Amino acid sequence: MERYRKVAIDLVLADPHPVVLDGLLHIFQNMDGFSVKSCATDAESALKAVMEFKPDVLITELILQNKTGLVLIEEIQKKALKTHAVVFTGACIRDVCKAIDLGVQGMVSKDKPKHVLAQCIQSVYAGKKWLDKDLTLHTLTHLLDKKTIHASLPEVLTAREMVVAKMVSEGLPNKKIAQNLYITEGTTKLHLHHIYQKLNCPGRVALALHIQSNGLN
Template identity: 30%
Template sequence: MNDHPIRILIADDHPVVRAGLRAVLETEPGFTIVAEAATAERAVELAAAGGTDVVLMDLQFGGGMNGSQATAAITARPGAPRVLIVTTYDTDADTLPAIEAGATGYLLKDAPPEELAAAVRTAAAGRTTLAPAVADRLMNRLRAPHSSLTRRETEVLTLVAEGLSNQRVSERLHLTQATVKSHLAHIYAKLGVDSRTAAVAAALGLGIIRR
């Protein structure tokens, strides 16, 4: 298992970040950067071609496929490399899809170089490294009753978060106001709040909706 260096693929749309990861990892013994990808699609291609042990994957790409989707595509194949998420910010909305997609680890870009190198070795061995902040939130998530909204409820809440009235929401979704109010009542119960603005605040905090 230790007869070759760990072969690494760097996937990030920022040239500066790619150069930085390369600079940090190339000084470590036992690592080889075999390729870089500036898009998620390209990362999936390169990973599928083989010859890679660990993929360092950003979550945000300029457009097209995002990092979680790429991770799912990569890990779906037999003999796939491990995927280590290396991103700047962590919210529930980012972390959960990535982990569900089969990421082996989740690091933040402010990690010191030693931690990054250690995480790559851990990932190559198939074990998990989580940034402390991410681990904390995941634990809280498991403790809290899982309050996931249905697809329709999320649609309604997203429009409400844009400042639309019940009337406008009902028009946009081709519903009656009664239905919108019904959805909102369920949303309030699930989120433990009692007004639309509080629901938006809670959902933003939980990463259920964006912006």
């Protein structure tokens, strides 16, 4: 007996603009290999749709009605839902950094053609990470060019905060940092909170970039 093979990637679409939603719906309804289960303009409706239909992939803008797409992604992660998030966005750099920090597996700028978005979705569905190189490069370049982060680490951080910051730049997750320093994960998060505040830093990616650009890694 031939084993059942899934023929389409199930999707839930979330964007605050009905015109954009209609466009995405039209694209994926007429593209082989995809099945749209629901559309939503706000985060709460999107979360309900994800919980109801259990789609393979959620395509979401970071700017949504009621709550942000970042909050939506965090709630999906907290509920340990198997749906993967693909961010399709024209959001500001700070929000893009935060999305990367959340571990979003797929991200595409809204100025990219539909086949790029489709490729991203397929890669994420296959368990791979697909981040728009132009979007992430623009984000990091902007952080440097505009000098978003002004402070010098050795001048404002404590010795322990410096160690935590360097471990972040090396790609260590909070749990591993806590184990290495013999502290709790909660204490690690508190250190990071203080580091971000002191350096006016939007997240782990920007912090790592700052450390590298100052030759502190």
